[in-house]
Amino acid sequence: MTVRGLWIISHENGGNLSIRFSRRFSTVEHRAKSLAGSSYVAVPEESTFLQLLLTELGLSDSGKNYVALRDDCLYRPRSPALELHVDGPAKGILWPVLTVSQGPLILACLPLVDVPPDPRPPLASLLSVSQGLTLLAGLQTFLLGSGSKPDSEGLGSRLAMVPSVLLQVCPLGTPLDVPLPGTPTAPTSVGTQKQPAWKTGLHRGRAVVNVGLIETVRSMQYGNRSRQDLWDVYGTVTCKCEVEGVLPNVTVTLSLPPNGSPLQDILVHPCVTSLDSSILTASSVDNYDGSAFSGPYKFPFSPPLEPFRLCSYTSEVPVPPILGSYQLKEEENQLRVSVTLKLHESIKNSFEFCNAHLPFFNRDQMGVVDMKVSSGQLDVSKEKNLLVWVLGQKFPKSREVTMEGKINFSGPTPGPSDPLCTKLTAYVKLHFKVPDMTLSGCYVDQHSVQVYSSAKPRIVTSRELQSKEYYIWNSTGTAPVSSGQMMM
């Protein structure tokens, strides 16, 4: 349940990768030696480690077409656990090297194999593997922030903090925690109740509980009889609780409308104290059972100080919020375009924003764009390879909008290329956000939030629906198959 070493690698400006930080845990190495016996392979020095890792990740010799060591078809990178083939006097295979990478960063660690090394044990038998992954993910969040866009600005200064962070979370190779966002405040508990190790301090002041519910909808629409359209919805509940006490009790309840379909695949934060078995039964990979439990879903927990994701779920909804059709026709030097979007009647017609993007790949830049839209406005991107249809806050009364016209690709330079979107394979991608609604109908009633503390807390709840990967494929081209769920 320990790691032998930890490495932080990052791209420098010239694209060069270098080790920015490394730490070896000598006492764990000492254990590794006695556990592995004759099959012990020592951790090589930094430069060797880096080079072996990059080969394994397929990042070495980027100028070369084919490198046998890197590109052999027999080899399946069994990520997240890589093997490094160490050469030289200490020859052998270093395994399992875990890596995670995001943006400019690659993080790696080498968990201790604490079961007999021959034959090679499955990853699943090593608890240190999942712990190593958690440690790496935690460090990644610490270094880059948790947002979708990595913040590499402050990377240098945060890298400098890594040694002191490790002193707290992994002083001797055993991961104890992930780096916490704030520094622990002065402990104030002197009572008899034990303070949770994951709680960095105690809140003093007015009690406020903030519960936000965000549902995300994804879709693949083909406009083709032989290919079923797909969509799915998942929700996350985020809380920020400012409540007094060492171990205060809070309960948040999710409710569904009378005939709502049950919430599936529920995952909860470790601060949830207990769960009812009925909450966990519904699963998206199961056949739908009409008798399934459909709420209310109670989540009793004792909150940490910082905002956290209380739970997540998926849901099966009968229709996608916006149904679209997209048709392209190649005509001599131009492309005839026709797009229709229909907003489903159950969806609140009040968007924060709603945009449709129509990118064109593997063609020259757009020349003459002769398009008409029934609502909203149309922009051509600066690079002249993307149409942006801004639909604004509302669909018209008919809840249907259309776009018709022709595009001439006569620009002076070729536009971007893409291996997938060739010929008539093309898509419209929708980006929208609808405040104060969810597709599943799921909601958090303000009055259902219970806080067991002396002062009456202020409770704020919110919900919203947003799109992600919402594609409408051109029905006259061959759309890529995105999921096999339609085949069964």
Place this chain on the structure above:
Amino acid sequence: MAANWAERISAFSRRPSGFLSGTTAEAFLAELLRELRDDRATYSVKILLLSPLCEHPTLLCCSDSVGEETALELMSVFAQCPPKSVQFRCHLLLALTSVLICTSCVKSHSRASLDFLDVLLQIAQDTSDIHTDGSQRPLRAIACECLRELEACCPGLLSQRLELLGGLWQQETSRLHQAYAELYTLVLRNAIYQLTQETGAGAEHLKALLGGNTSAAWEADQESGLASSKDSAILSSLILGPMGTVPTLHTGPDCKELRSVLSTLLDESYLLTPLCQATLLHRLTEVVAMVPGVPPAIFRTHLLRLLGTSEVSLLHATLLLKCAFTDSLFSSEDEAFILKRLVVLSQHLLLSTPEKLFYMDCILHFPENRPISCGDGDETLPVLLTPQLASALVPTVFNDSATLLARFNMLSLVYLEEGEEGQGGQGLAYLYEHLSSLLSMVENGCGRELVVTFFRAAFLFLYYFCHVERYSNDLTKQLCQLYLNHTKLAPHFINLADQTQDRLSESSWSVGLLKALQRVITEAPLTQLTSHDLSRHLKMLARVAEEGEIIQQSTLTFLSSIITPSSSSLCTGGDWRLGNEILRVCRHLLVHPSLDSLLTPLADVLQLLVCHYADMEIQDHARLYYTLLTTLSREKLAGVLAQGMEEGGRQDKKQSLSCLIGEGLTSTLTIQQTERAVFRLIEAPPEPRAGDINSNEVQKGPEEASASMEAYRDQFSDSSFASEITLQYQLVHINSHDSHFDQLFSIRLHFSLTDHHYEELGDISVPCLLRERPSAIVQLTLKPRKPYPTSLHASAIFTSPDGHTWHTTLPDIHVAFQQTFLPLPVPSNWGRGGTLSVFEGLWDEICSESGDSAMSLFCCQLKEAALNTLVEKHFLPFLISDASHKEEFKVLFFLPPRSHILLKVSSEEDAVHFNIATDNWELLSHINSYLLKITSL
């Protein structure tokens, strides 16, 4: 200095071996310890100084005794450090733990380690700050962590303190209770493990263990148990799956005490961070597995919370719980639920890719209640994983490479099991469609990563479904089309053919692919052929020609059409590389089983090359082949080429130039690498020095002291004066008896430096090295820039009696500090007077100057006789004063290019004093360790 330390420490941790070749471990360690004791250094620098001791303690402490001394030093630093420097004290504890564990001091219960243990236990119990600011809390946390690591590395170390640790855990209410809980659980687990190893241990012993009143008899056992538990079994996890066995402690059903401890630990586990919860859960799983008296049901109330968690380590610990207790804790409904959960998690949008891949791995190693196979580490599908369930994990073009391949592999396993009918057939159709869409992306010119992914997916598909001809044949067809449009993929194609041939020995798919490729290559029109295409085609055809089953006529027709001067300009261009590629195809054809039928066209092709190819070497080679083909019988031809084929064939990944050209002569033309070192250089015994200064008493130097100094200095106007040191080495065989290398000839030694302190060395030739003859003497002339100890990498090329040329690496040569010493370089006619005045002149200069000069004193206890022997043995060549003048020895070491170390050695009342003066202060640490070494012998 601080900045300098940061640089040096980072240089050390980047490449410890390189760093230490420029100094010695002892010197570096001494420097670190000195700086740690220095009050002027800041704590942030001192923390930095501890990192080499934390990360590489065994490199710095070469023996256990050095480790022990270092630990004592660090403990005294710790004792003197004010309590408010919490960070530094924390790091000191970590460094001490690392040094003591890694040098085996803890294992041998050394004095320092016992003292350290006491210090740690004291800190762990010291809660005096609880009502003040809690400032010492981080130190307590680190002390607990150090104790836990000590117990983890030396299991049983703290067994006697179990009750104490339990008390600390129960009393603590701050976040620190986690550190105590982790420590307590580990000690408990190890103590119970040790009980399982005692014969006759039972409920009573367990009770005693938990109560802390261990009987004396058992304590004795305990000691012996510690000593004997040398094997690593206690270190490893006890949860090993269906084949693992767990040592058990038979207690009967009455273990109330243990049960209550376990329940409390489990109930409070909620208060720990998920990572620590997972560890705790795993340790408790092991404890319950070892004590059958405690039912696994003790975990039941916590299962739902664990199964619903979004934390990967907690769910993993739960899977290991299932692995340990199978159906005694998990019903078959639970099992179905967990598997579904894993499938969901393997594709969950909110999880990271590595986590999802990890969950997929967990599915393929699912701990089933009733496993069918014995789980020998291979991937197997759990029985409950139906195609319907698995369909959630079908690969898509939107997946990243690793996910795509992992899914492709899993789904292939699922559909293979289902057979080609029904769902399996549909699934297979889907997989093939998916492969085709990848292929069309490759066709559309995608990036390198996707190309590699496609070939890996193709290999997986063939690996499982090669026998389904409608797909495998269609794939061949699609691949041929792909090749024609993208000839640069040739190496991928050859690799795919090779691997499918090796792994699917009963299938002929690979040959089929090569046959089809031969057809498309030879049938395609030649008009648009670029030289790049041609080169790749020739590579493919050479691979095709390796297959005895494939008819080669069309290849020959192709070759002849590309080199016929009337139809192609290839011959007149005379491209050397293309020529070689053509010859490579011919070479394979020369040993092809159907050679008889190829004789005439092959001879024609070779003839064409001989007559028309505009490159001399290609012509010569073609002539050689032509001669071989037309004069040798088939058997002989095969015999001549066989050896070259074995090495130059497709097994040989590195296509060295000589392989292409050398054919049967390959091995004589290439330089081969020896598997291990064959010989090495050892220091030659010193030759007796002919005449030293003493015998030249009669002659004299310049009259006055100042004149001697001037004359001495003048010599250095010639920059090459006394700038080199010559070291004698013997070249000897290493004693592994490989008779093949008994006689070696034409040895050329090559040296390379490991630092910048010396000028580059030239190569040295040795005519021969014979095992039965005396070893050869090699003179190594080093020209220092700075006279520091160093290591040299050495390698050699030599010839063995069978005419083969070999390259070998020699063990590194270490040049010790004292090997850089030279006697004072004065003209040979100077007498003692002259040298003595140079000595005094230098001494005075050093005393008066500051700059680079430095004075130092080294003391040690030596008897007079011992001192005389020491001088005799080590200093004689450098002695300036009269050897009979025993009150004070004056010794001068000259170190090229310009450094001097002067010693005045005298016996004082209490000790022998070595007064040191040098004009290069950087040498002080080296001379210090040198003196330390020779005086401690």
